[in-house]
Amino acid sequence: MAAALPVDATLAVETDGSFPGLLSAYAAAYRHGALPASVGRLDEPAPGALFGQTLPVASDAALAGRVERGLERVKPGLVGRLHRAFLSERPGMEVTVLRLVDAAQAGGAVAAEDWTFEPARVVAQWSGRVGREAHRMEAFVRFERHTDDESGAERWAAVARPEYHVLPLLTEHFAARYPTMAWRIVDARRRLALVHTPEPDRQPGEPATVIVPADTLDLPEAAPDEAAAQAMWRAYFQAVTIPERRNLRLHLRHVPKRYWPYLTEKQTGDQA
């Protein structure tokens, strides 16, 4: 293992904004012999680019894959952690990710687990927050059934407003759970949708789930029995509360208000 790279305060890299792009940037920085002080986007020239040196990096899947495999050898699960931290979309997170990748490369697994080392702690904490938000989305996403009058085809649609860009983290969970359903989850904050197409309706070679701009999608009417199913759920939710134990503070800690607009059980159901 090589020694850790120095940070070059005058160096900036530009990537396509993807996670593989960032891992490709690490490979480029490694070849260059220094870590950048900032990471920008190829399509958005940075204002400070005049002064230092800018290294444009094309996303290279093979190269990113090699970096990933190297990291997984050092510490299984580390790539996932870095990816989740990256999806927090926090300013400066790219540099933190690069620093931890480098420290793991140079110092092994102990560096990645050392909370007294700032990049390790920051990545672990943000990975935790993003992972928690993804887990909450697995819990709080509510599908509605929509049916096409003509073809009778079913669509299951959900809208959510996650704090972080967690749609990529939801793919595996929902695809494994509902493989035969045509479902989609719209991220209303980012105007993106995770769309799943069940196998019989897919073209050969087409991926089962894709992330697309939400505005490109259309949706048939809600199914006739949808309102009744939602009313049933609300009735259940009301019935299981134990009034003697009511504890709204605890309730709010588990279900913060920002999730309420998208939770079936929190709607009045007047429209039903």
Next chain:
Amino acid sequence: MRRQVIEKLEILADAAKYDASCASSGGKRENSKTGIGNSTGAGICHSYTEDGRCVSLLKVLFSNVCIYDCAYCVSRRSNEEVTRVAFTVQEVVDLTMDFYKRNYIEGLFLSSGIFKDADTTTEKLVAVARSLRHDHGFNGYIHLKVIPGASAELLTAAGRLADRLSVNVEIPSEVGLKSVAPEKDYAQVFGPMATVRDGIDEAKEERQKDRRAPRFAAGGQSTQLVVGATPESDRQVLELVDGLYSEQKLRRVYYSGFIALGGDDRVPDPETYRAPLHREHRLYQADWLLRKYGFALDEVAPPGSENLDDEVDPKTAYALRFPELFPVDVNAAPVEWLQRVPGLGIRSSKRIIAARRRGVVRWADLRAMGVVLKRAQHFLVTPDHKPHLIGQDPGAVRQRIVGGRAAGSPQLSLFAPAPLAGAVPGGVATAASGAAVRAAA
């Protein structure tokens, strides 16, 4: 028709809500390409009631008609306040599928009043599970309640279909049980519990030899104890629990602070009785120490003691009983010892160990690692923090930790059971299990 089902749902969900278990964890069940649902092993709480309890499963009774007359139970035969209804198998199956497809639930937790005899009742529960698994390709979570007295054949059928089976002990002593449930005794409870345990053990062994061997309640077995309805002490409760974990190999014991609804002289009167939610919370903390932190029963609840300390959590109480064992050196103690320090949890202990490999851990590092300094400060040594009070005056340490809070004032916010065990991929503990770890820390 719809209206009828919604009314049944209201009644039979209301009757099932006193069962504290809602876990959808423990059993990992993969979906097929054409099926629906899976269980991930970690469990998911899809919502929370206004009392802060996890809603993970559709938890209902099949029927609230019951031939038994247990004083603590709302569905008891002599209770004339409730409307008696029963679902059909198809209705429960449809509700489960309708809710599951909308991502409202992880699966079904089905229990029932004993409307005729144990076997007739169990047959219905098994029929629901069978229809879900076989007619609908349902691979979500199924928890079935074992009806005391059910035959071994039916238990086997139930175990093959379900992810978890449970039989509730309910009352923490047999004398207590008989005083409130004249038709019940411990043999009826522990008989099926042992059958299920043996079934689980056997299936585990078979599956080690052959991965295709049938599963049997892979999520394990759990039970519930009602506290407050009868006069058992915490020590008595935990003695029983310790045996349930070691001998019956239960995955989980749930505690349910008895809520008096009135109308039966055999249990406390709601006029003068307050549900022991604080006590329930302390029992969960003690349970956590037994299960996850390697504490022995006598360390948590000393022989001859009555109830747990209500001013401080059981781990702090332990540290105050054995002040000579503290303070502990952050940079030298083994992980088992760090976990015994009040304010340290399993995760923060592991973080300390990891940080130690690269250098010296200082006081300022601990907060970022998630250590609860308010408690831990008296019990931990770093090069720049050397507490002396615990060696001189443990009583003063207690005072500082309890602070201005009046003795016994309820701290209810964490009473809810941790619904999830385990973690989401990547080792990020879920919010709910994190809360429980903190509760025990």
